[in-house]
Amino acid sequence: MKKEMICIVCPVGCHVSIDTKTHEVQNNKCKRGERYAKKELLNPTRMLTTTVNIDSIHQRRLPVKTTDAIPKEKLFDLMDLLESVEIKIPVNLGDVILSNVFDTGVDVVATMSLKD
Amino acid sequence: MKPYDIVIIGGGAAGLAALKGAYDKSLNICLIERDKTLGGILKQCIHNGFGLHHYNEELTGPEYAERGIEEVLGLNVDIFTDTTVVDVVKENGTFELMLMNTKKGEHRIKAISTIISSGCYERTRGAIQLPGDRPAGIMPAGSAQRHLNIDGYMVGKKVFILGSGDIGLIMARRMTLEGAEVLGVAELMPHSNGLTRNIVQCLHDFDIPLYLSHTISDIKGKSVLESITISEVDENFDYIEGTEKTFEVDTLLLSVGLIPDINMFDSLKFEVSKKTGGAIVDQTYQTSVEGLFACGNALHVHDLVDFVTEESTKAGQQAKAYILNNKKRSKNTLYVTPSSNISYILPQTLDMDDDFNEVVLSLRTTTNALTGKFHVYQGETLLFSEKAKFVVPAEMEKIKIKKEHLKHSGPISILFEVVSQ
Numbered sequence: 438m439k440k441e442m443i444c445i446v447c448p449v450g451c452h453v454s455i456d457t458k459t460h461e462v463q464n465n466k467c468k469r470g471e472r473y474a475k476k477e478l479l480n481p482t483r484m485l486t487t488t489v490n491i492d493s494i495h496q497r498r499l500p501v502k503t504t505d506a507i508p509k510e511k512l513f514d515l516m517d518l519l520e521s522v523e524i525k526i527p528v529n530l531g532d533v534i535l536s537n538v539f540d541t542g543v544d545v546v547a548t549m550s551l552k553d
Numbered sequence: 554m555k556p557y558d559i560v561i562i563g564g565g566a567a568g569l570a571a572l573k574g575a576y577d578k579s580l581n582i583c584l585i586e587r588d589k590t591l592g593g594i595l596k597q598c599i600h601n602g603f604g605l606h607h608y609n610e611e612l613t614g615p616e617y618a619e620r621g622i623e624e625v626l627g628l629n630v631d632i633f634t635d636t637t638v639v640d641v642v643k644e645n646g647t648f649e650l651m652l653m654n655t656k657k658g659e660h661r662i663k664a665i666s667t668i669i670s671s672g673c674y675e676r677t678r679g680a681i682q683l684p685g686d687r688p689a690g691i692m693p694a695g696s697a698q699r700h701l702n703i704d705g706y707m708v709g710k711k712v713f714i715l716g717s718g719d720i721g722l723i724m725a726r727r728m729t730l731e732g733a734e735v736l737g738v739a740e741l742m743p744h745s746n747g748l749t750r751n752i753v754q755c756l757h758d759f760d761i762p763l764y765l766s767h768t769i770s771d772i773k774g775k776s777v778l779e780s781i782t783i784s785e786v787d788e789n790f791d792y793i794e795g796t797e798k799t800f801e802v803d804t805l806l807l808s809v810g811l812i813p814d815i816n817m818f819d820s821l822k823f824e825v826s827k828k829t830g831g832a833i834v835d836q837t838y839q840t841s842v843e844g845l846f847a848c849g850n851a852l853h854v855h856d857l858v859d860f861v862t863e864e865s866t867k868a869g870q871q872a873k874a875y876i877l878n879n880k881k882r883s884k885n886t887l888y889v890t891p892s893s894n895i896s897y898i899l900p901q902t903l904d905m906d907d908d909f910n911e912v913v914l915s916l917r918t919t920t921n922a923l924t925g926k927f928h929v930y931q932g933e934t935l936l937f938s939e940k941a942k943f944v945v946p947a948e949m950e951k952i953k954i955k956k957e958h959l960k961h962s963g964p965i966s967i968l969f970e971v972v973s974q
């Protein structure tokens with residue numbers, strides 16, 4: 438079977454296709470497209486940016502992010518995990534909200550400081 | 554009361570950079586922000602992708618804002634938050650600003666120079682004339698973003714998005730992750746206005762369909778939104794019969810454009826560009842009113858905050874120079890005009906008596922091109938041509954012109970030649 442995808446490594450945006458069995462990549466204009474397609478097929482990862490509850494007077498939600506990309510299929514699981522998180526002020530940018538999520542070595546950290 | 558040397562209106566990315574650029578120990582500077590905190594629109598843009606040019610790393614919106622705030626916190630200036638500028642007039646060479654806040658009510662301050670960095674607002678349904686009923690549940694995507702990311706509530710559960718700009722795409726992913734069902738995105742043009750990365754990571758990742766050359770042809774709902782219908786359009790943007798698709802949704806998000814937010818400055822009567830919706834400025838970011846400067850999204854809508862910071866720092870520096878050097882506006886003005894395939898160029902004028910070696914022009918094309926050439930003319934004389942790759946209207950292009958080139962007569966004009974598409 439062939440899987441179609443758009444390479445996003447550079448602005449050309451080649452519409453590449455990859456064979457799901459042989460991993461042969463087609464229609465890529467350069468090597469980087471081949472690497473991208475294989476990674477997207479075998480181990481696609483994404484950063485997650487979202488928000489969690491906070492008791493600040495300025496805003497009800499605190500923005501957070503993963504410190505690195507996590508497996509794509511874990512995105513919704515991580516959203517579920519973060520739903521029950523309640524943060525108390527003060528919080529500083531970079532404070533760890535959850536550490537080593539799903540044993541990936543990746544933390545979830547605050548992306549804003551909130552003091553009151 | 555002694556007037557301020559410089560008053561900056563708006564404390565988003567633009568106002569913060571302008572403050573940093575304008576700062577000087579000998580100057581009396583004030584920044585006014587309507588919100589309770591500084592940072593502007595960046596605070597609600599919780600996603601990644603900011604700062605690659607300016608800080609050489611990928612930051613989220615709030616992180617970018619916090620850096621900007623930290624850079625100005627130690628400065629000896631007056632920063633008034635939770636305070637709105639409601640009117641500005643210029644009398645006897647001095648600006649008078651009417652301010653409003655809960656503590657002092659209405660009060661006034663004076664300034665020798667003023668910088669407008671009040672950002673932009675989103676086009677609403679009235680501006681694009683949607684057909685059908687007018688139920689609740691239709692709102693600009695940026696408003697929904699603010700409600701979700703700051704106020705903490707979802708505006709709906711079954712969502713359709715009109716317009717494929719980046720804000721719409723980002724919200725498609727965001728609402729999906731929060732448990733909403735996003736049924737699709739419709740785009741009037743045959744190509745998306747968003748970055749390819751956002752098409753892939755916000756739509757493809759979640760199997761959200763993108764309907765190109767489609768727009769809303771009907772809206773149904775008595776008090777609340779019940780359904781929307783989209784139709785394919787032909788080259789003249791007329792509906793093609795028989796292509797209708799109906800979606801049952803409770804929310805329609807509009808991502809159909811941003812406009813500089815400068816209505817509150819009407820009394821100043823500066824010249825406004827029809828193309829950008831912002832002030833007409835020279836290379837010092839000075840408007841047609843002497844001592845009045847503009848930058849950021851209040852001047853023209855930017856796709857990258859990094860360029861907002863760069864531009865606004867310069868605007869601040871120019872306001873500082875205006876005060877310190879007691880500069881007067883010259884009459885030696887050169888006009889910069891867009892020609893074929895260019896929608897606008899900024900600045901629109903050059904003050905030729907100003908002391909500059911080169912000027913960077915920001916411009917947008919009206920068409921996509923894989924490769925193309927910019928041709929820069931003064932009058933009938935071709936000054937130079939420059940190759941460009943991957944040109945899209947949604948991304949701003951930059952061209953440098955040296956003052957020494959400008960020795961011919963007539964205005965500067967730039968045209969864009971598409972080489973391959």
Ligand SMILES: Cc1cc2nc3c(=O)[nH]c(=O)nc-3n(C[C@H](O)[C@H](O)[C@H](O)COP(=O)(O)OP(=O)(O)OC[C@H]3O[C@@H](n4cnc5c(N)ncnc54)[C@H](O)[C@@H]3O)c2cc1C
Binds near residue numbers: 585671848
């Ligand atoms: C919804 C949205 C999403 C975006 N996403 C991205 C992205 O993914 N990547 C990227 O690089 N760029 C993005 N941008 C662009 C970039 O972030 C903005 O161009 C930039 O932050 C704008 O800065 P600004 O200071 O001009 O405007 P703003 O941040 O809007 O700041 C204007 C400030 O002025 C204040 N103000 C307005 N009127 C008054 C008044 N009368 N009195 C007092 N204060 C006033 C406002 O409260 C606000 O704080 C996005 C822009 C928007 C609108």
Ligand code: SF4
Binds near residue numbers: 473
């Ligand atoms: S395959 Fe190469 S040329 Fe094509 S988009 Fe990817 S990086 Fe760019």
